[in-house]
Amino acid sequence: MTSTVLELHSLARSFGGIKAVQDVSFTLRKGEIVGLIGPNGSGKTTLVNCITGVHKPTAGKVVFYGEDVTKQKPHQAAQRGLCRTFQIVQPFPEMTVRENVAAGALFAQKINSLSKALDKADEYVNFVGIHEMADIPAASLTLANRKKLELAKSLAMDPKVLMLDEVNAGLNSGEIIGALNLIKKISQKGISIIIIEHLMKVIMTLSERIIVLHNGELIAEGLPTEIINNPQVIKAYLGEKFAKRLMEEKND
Amino acid sequence: MEIFQIIVNGLALGALYACLAVGFSLVWGVLNVINMLHGTFVVFGGYLAYFCWSYLGLNPFLVIIPIGIILYLIGYFLQYYLNNRVIGAPVLTTLTLTFGLDMIVYNIMTVYFSATPRRIRLDLGSFEFAGVFMPADRLLGMVLAVILTAMLYYVMRFSNIGRAIVAVRMDRTAAELMGIRIKNIYSITFGIGALMAGLAGVIMVLIFPTTTSVAGAYLGKAFIVCVVGGLGSVPGAFIGGLALGLVESLAAQFIGPQNAPILGFLLLLFLLLVKPTGLIGVKGYE
Amino acid sequence: MLKTANIIFILWVTVLITTPLYAENYIVRAAIMVAMFSSLALSWNIIGGYAGYPSLATAAFVGLGSYVGAVSQVNGVTMLFSWVLATISVGVVSSLLGVLLLRLRGHYFAIGSIVLVELFRLIASSWSSVTGGGNGLNIPILRWDPSTVASFFLSVMILLMILTYMMNIFVSNNRLGFGLKCIKQNEDAANMVGINTTLYKVIAFMLSATLCGTVGAVYASWSGYIDPTESFQIVLTLKVAVMAMLGGAGTILGPVIGASTFVVLEEIVWVNFLDWNRAILGILIVMIIFFLPNGIIKLGILRIFKEKLNQKFKDNIK
Numbered sequence: 001m002t003s004t005v006l007e008l009h010s011l012a013r014s015f016g017g018i019k020a021v022q023d024v025s026f027t028l029r030k031g032e033i034v035g036l037i038g039p040n041g042s043g044k045t046t047l048v049n050c051i052t053g054v055h056k057p058t059a060g061k062v063v064f065y066g067e068d069v070t071k072q073k074p075h076q077a078a079q080r081g082l083c084r085t086f087q088i089v090q091p092f093p094e095m096t097v098r099e100n101v102a103a104g105a106l107f108a109q110k111i112n113s114l115s116k117a118l119d120k121a122d123e124y125v126n127f128v129g130i131h132e133m134a135d136i137p138a139a140s141l142t143l144a145n146r147k148k149l150e151l152a153k154s155l156a157m158d159p160k161v162l163m164l165d166e167v168n169a170g171l172n173s174g175e176i177i178g179a180l181n182l183i184k185k186i187s188q189k190g191i192s193i194i195i196i197e198h199l200m201k202v203i204m205t206l207s208e209r210i211i212v213l214h215n216g217e218l219i220a221e222g223l224p225t226e227i228i229n230n231p232q233v234i235k236a237y238l239g240e241k242f243a244k245r246l247m248e249e250k251n252d
Numbered sequence: 253m254e255i256f257q258i259i260v261n262g263l264a265l266g267a268l269y270a271c272l273a274v275g276f277s278l279v280w281g282v283l284n285v286i287n288m289l290h291g292t293f294v295v296f297g298g299y300l301a302y303f304c305w306s307y308l309g310l311n312p313f314l315v316i317i318p319i320g321i322i323l324y325l326i327g328y329f330l331q332y333y334l335n336n337r338v339i340g341a342p343v344l345t346t347l348t349l350t351f352g353l354d355m356i357v358y359n360i361m362t363v364y365f366s367a368t369p370r371r372i373r374l375d376l377g378s379f380e381f382a383g384v385f386m387p388a389d390r391l392l393g394m395v396l397a398v399i400l401t402a403m404l405y406y407v408m409r410f411s412n413i414g415r416a417i418v419a420v421r422m423d424r425t426a427a428e429l430m431g432i433r434i435k436n437i438y439s440i441t442f443g444i445g446a447l448m449a450g451l452a453g454v455i456m457v458l459i460f461p462t463t464t465s466v467a468g469a470y471l472g473k474a475f476i477v478c479v480v481g482g483l484g485s486v487p488g489a490f491i492g493g494l495a496l497g498l499v500e501s502l503a504a505q506f507i508g509p510q511n512a513p514i515l516g517f518l519l520l521l522f523l524l525l526v527k528p529t530g531l532i533g534v535k536g537y538e
Numbered sequence: 539m540l541k542t543a544n545i546i547f548i549l550w551v552t553v554l555i556t557t558p559l560y561a562e563n564y565i566v567r568a569a570i571m572v573a574m575f576s577s578l579a580l581s582w583n584i585i586g587g588y589a590g591y592p593s594l595a596t597a598a599f600v601g602l603g604s605y606v607g608a609v610s611q612v613n614g615v616t617m618l619f620s621w622v623l624a625t626i627s628v629g630v631v632s633s634l635l636g637v638l639l640l641r642l643r644g645h646y647f648a649i650g651s652i653v654l655v656e657l658f659r660l661i662a663s664s665w666s667s668v669t670g671g672g673n674g675l676n677i678p679i680l681r682w683d684p685s686t687v688a689s690f691f692l693s694v695m696i697l698l699m700i701l702t703y704m705m706n707i708f709v710s711n712n713r714l715g716f717g718l719k720c721i722k723q724n725e726d727a728a729n730m731v732g733i734n735t736t737l738y739k740v741i742a743f744m745l746s747a748t749l750c751g752t753v754g755a756v757y758a759s760w761s762g763y764i765d766p767t768e769s770f771q772i773v774l775t776l777k778v779a780v781m782a783m784l785g786g787a788g789t790i791l792g793p794v795i796g797a798s799t800f801v802v803l804e805e806i807v808w809v810n811f812l813d814w815n816r817a818i819l820g821i822l823i824v825m826i827i828f829f830l831p832n833g834i835i836k837l838g839i840l841r842i843f844k845e846k847l848n849q850k851f852k853d854n855i856k
Contacts, residue, residue: 052730078732090727092720103720106713108732114716157731286645337828343645344592344779349827351776355820363813468772472656475649510664517657524650525638 003030005192006051006082006161011060013043013050020046021216024060028161033183033193035207035224037200039237043216044196045087048163052084053077065160078108081160085150085167091138097149098134101125104156124152128182144175151182162186163194168202180205200238200246204228212237258501260384264394266497268455271397272470273477274404274489275448281484282421282441285335286343288351290449291471292358295464297323297450298457299361302370312372312454319454320447327446332439339438354467361464369461393455400451404444405486417441421484469513476520543791547703550794555696558689566688570760572801573695577753579781579793580702585746586779587788588715589739590722591640594652595632596778599747600754601658601769603628607755608675608764609668617680621755628751629744636743640736643725652775659770674765677758691760698756699794702749706790709745718742722788776823784826786833795834 006028013021021043028034036044049055051062053072062070064080072080092100101121102114111117125131128148133141138149147167154162164183168176176199183206187193197203203210203224210227212220214236220227227233234243276290300319304310330353338345376388408414419427420437428434456462456470473496481492496516503512557569578596585593606624611617639650662669669675680687709715717738720728729735758764777800785796800822807818830837 073734074729075732075734078730084730086727086730090724090730092723092727094723095719099716103716103728103733104731106716107720110732112713114711114713153731280645284645286648334824341831342590342592343648344586344783345827345831347592347594347648348776348780348783349824351772352820352823352827355773355823356817359814359817359820362816468656472653475653479646479649508664514657514660514664517653517660520653521638521650521657524642524646 004028005030005065007061007063008051009061009063011047011050011057011062013046013055013057019216021050021057021213024213024216024218026211026218026221028192028194030192031187031190033187033195033206033208035203035210036194036196036213037198037203037210037227037237038213042213044213045165046216047213048084048165048194048196051077051161051163052082075107078157079110081108081158082163083108083154083157083159083161084163085147085154085165087165087169089143089146089150091141091146091149091153093139094137096135097130097138097141097152098122098125100138100149101152101156104153105158108157121152121156124155127155127185128152129178143170144172144178147171147179148182151186155186159191161192161194163196165196166198167195168197168199176202200242201249204246204249254383256382257384258505259498260386262498262501263494264386264390264497265501266494267394267397267401268452268459268493269473269477269496270490270493271401271448271455272452273474273481273493274401274486275445275452276471276474277478277481277489277492278404278408278417278448278484278486279442279445280478282417283331283335283339283438284343285346285350285442287442287445288347288471289330289354289357290445290474291467291469292354292361292464293323293327293446293449294453294456294470295462295467296357296361297453298462299365299370299453300450301454302372302457302462303365305372306370312374312458316451316454319450323450324443324447326443328439328443330446331442332435335442336435336438339435358464358467365464367463367465369463370457371461372458374458389458393459396455397452400448400455401486401490404448405490407444408486413437413440417444472513472517476516479520479523543789544707546791547794550798551696551700555692558685558692563685563688566685566692568801568805570688570692570695571805572798573692573699574753574757575778575781575797575801576794577695577698577702578750578778579785579797580699580706581746581749581753582778582782583706583746583787583790583793584709584718585739585742587782587793588709588718588722589742590718590788591739591742592644592648592651592779593743593746594648594772594775594779595635595654595747596750597769597771597773597775598651598654598658599628599632599750600757600774601655601662601766602631603751603754604758604764604769605662605669605675605754606751608677608758611677611759612675617759621752621759624755625748625752628754629748632747632751633740633744636740636747637736640739640743652772655770655772655775659766662770663766669766672766674763674768677762677764679762680759687760691756694756695753698749698753703790703794705745705749706793709742710790714738714741719788780823780826783833784830786835789833789835792833792835799834 004027008025011021011024024047038044046055050057053074053076057070061068064082092103098118098121101124102117105111105120106117111120125134128151130145130148133145141149168179171179180202183193195206207224210224211218212227212233219236220230220233228238228243228246234240272294276287279285279287297319301312301315304315305312335349338349374389378385378387379391408418416432416437420432420434424434476496477489477492480495481488499519500512500516503515554569554573557566582596585591603624606627607620610620610623615623639647642650663672717733720733721735721738725735781796781800782793784800785794786792803822804819807815811818
């Protein structure tokens with residue numbers, strides 16, 4: 001049994017009268033890849049925002065390595081190693097790729113010298129495979145490379161938990177295969193990953209476990225095969241035909 | 253002084269503030285520009301009315317329309333040829349540009365009009381009703397301010413131009429896709445802002461002595477009204493103006509007239525921190 | 539290793555500090571103004587240039603420094619100690635205001651900071667028991683001969699200019715400066731990589747304000763008289779920002795170049811166009827916005843200079 005990294009206890013968040021997330025509990029273990037799926041507006045991003053301190057949960061607790069971190073601020077989450085990428089990539093546009101990545105190392109890892117952070121950055125720039133663009137401004141990267149930059153930046157933060165919010169959206173199939181390999185490589189470093197994704201192929205390939213949100217509630221949790229057979233999930237999200245096709249692909 | 257008198261004074265002052273600030277609010281809300289020229293436009297309008305009255309003997313109410321047109325044209329062309337070149341630039345750029353323009357207009361006024369305080373004295377007497385005293389020029393100014401603000405509301409609400417301006421304020425890109433010519437709308441909006449400022453100046457010069465040096469104070473009032481009432485909304489500016497008028501009138505009574513303006517700025521800072529979108533009205537672009 | 543910017547700075551400081559030896563009083567006065575505005579523009583650079591926050595509170599802190607310095611001197615504090623007091627008070631006040639104001643962004647921050655100038659001015663004019671109100675305050679002046687006084691204040695202002703310059707170097711080579719640059723480009727992302735954005739911004743605001751307070755106090759001692767309208771000027775606040783932009787905001791040397799250029803132009807305008815100086819400066823500002831939005835330093839003139847200098851160094855080494 002591997003150790004527990006992150007626990008959510010009945011987490012809830014509402015905006016005005018709308019309950020974006022309600023009563024969500026789950027645990028994440030070390031080195032595990034968990035898929036987080038659900039229709040648009042089901043509260044996936046809000047959940048990530050609650051874990052990383054962007055939103056304060058209205059109820060419930062976030063526990064990270066046994067410590068209650070519910071009230072943390074985003075920069076504290078980052079320094080603890082609760083890192084995330086954004087659905088819409090968020091680079092520092094006028095800084096070079098290397099500097100972008102160095103920012104992660106410098107502030108989240110609390111490395112004191114700029115030159116050390118830049119050295120560290122090179123390591124991660126190489127790891128995700130954008131070393132050729134290390135010295136160009138982030139704004140001039142292609143979308144696929146910007147997503148890689150986003151990954152490198154998160155990795156430079158020395159994450160314990162990495163939340164990938166639609167990291168494959170907008171990529172072509174070749175680029176997706178590259179991204180999949182990269183995520184697997186990251187996971188082998190012992191980093192726990194929560195992956196939010198609409199592409200079921202990606203989710204099915206990567207996830208050891210899947211959790212399903214619907215209207216802010218956790219409606220199912222289990223192995224990938226269990227999830228695609230779960231009638232509630234089929235009704236709320238996958239649809240009959242698609243679930244059947246996924247089953248067939250899985251059996252092949 | 254009776255509390256009732258204080259409130260009446262406050263409302264009369266507030267109506268003037270509303271009229272003074274509504275153009276500033278419109279420009280900020282629609283163009284996302286903090287127009288540092290606004291106070292100077294107010295003084296300019298006031299000076300024009302004063303000189304028409306004192307040298308040409310024209311009644312200030314007669315010259316309202318030509319003064320409005322002059323100010324509108326100045327505003328329109330400043331925006332069309334200068335400010336439009338920095339649309340979407342950071343606040344520091346747009347603010348500094350309007351400040352540079354302000355220095356030019358201000359200097360022109362000090363050279364040609366000198367810095368002597370001017371005031372139009374119509375000597376209309378005063379009213380007294382139920383123990384409340386009110387000079388007639390003040391009452392007239394208040395009524396005029398309310399009428400002008402209401403007219404702007406009507407234009408924004410019901411005219412095609414007004415609807416186009418509101419559309420641009422809400423979503424510039426969408427409005428552009430609907431075929432609205434943004435630069436033209438921006439220029440019209442800036443023109444309307446200048447027009448409202450100038451006409452507020454005509455009212456001000458009927459009531460208070462006006463010099464170039466009060467331009468900064470007027471601009472400060474516009475800041476406060478805008479933050480209290482929210483950006484780009486006529487009713488918001490109206491309520492913001494009344495609120496500021498009341499606060500200043502009450503403050504003048506209880507903590508002394510020289511301290512009253514301090515309270516206005518404290519109110520602004522407090523509101524910025526508590527509710528930066530204003531009490532009423534819509535958010536700007538941020 | 540000395541960078542080109544530092545060499546230019548040292549040369550320029552040498553030119554300024556030696557003015558009393560060869561130039562007339564009028565030029566020495568201009569040199570004091572150059573040093574003073576360079577200090578202010580370099581201070582502003584921390585919050586406005588690195589962090590990209592359009593702070594327009596400069597005049598508020600200069601004026602506050604003047605008043606703290608003047609009031610304490612009037613009440614018997616020695617001149618040097620009054621400057622220290624002014625520096626500390628402005629540092630404390632600006633940190634407190636920073637905590638409040640830096641929750642705002644963009645236009646709201648600009649309004650919030652510019653309003654401080656007006657607010658402080660109103661307080662200075664209405665709190666007459668301490669500040670002398672609208673009549674202003676007379677400060678005991680130095681009883682030395684005029685040229686010694688001028689040299690003294692020139693040295694002090696240049697010292698402040700060097701201090702603010704070193705502060706800029708320190709910030710830009712430090713994680714603070716790197717963090718501020720991140721905040722400027724994408725504040726949310728900066729927060730997400732672990733930057734305590736609120737803390738960083740407050741520190742930047744405080745650093746930008748503190749030495750403005752010293753400048754204000756020194757200026758008050760130099761001029762011997764202060765009043766609310768002169769001490770708290772919106773024009774000053776914007777002028778300092780314009781100077782930094784003119785030279786190149788967010789660079790180390792830019793604010794010095796901008797301040798020096800602007801002060802020289804302003805002196806020329808003052809001498810030649812007494813009635814129209816404000817309008818001409820207005821035109822100048824408009825032209826800077828249109829034609830030099832990134833500042834002189836990005837023009838490439840300096841790059842040529844830099845290459846020549848490097849060439850010279852290489853030749854010397856040979």
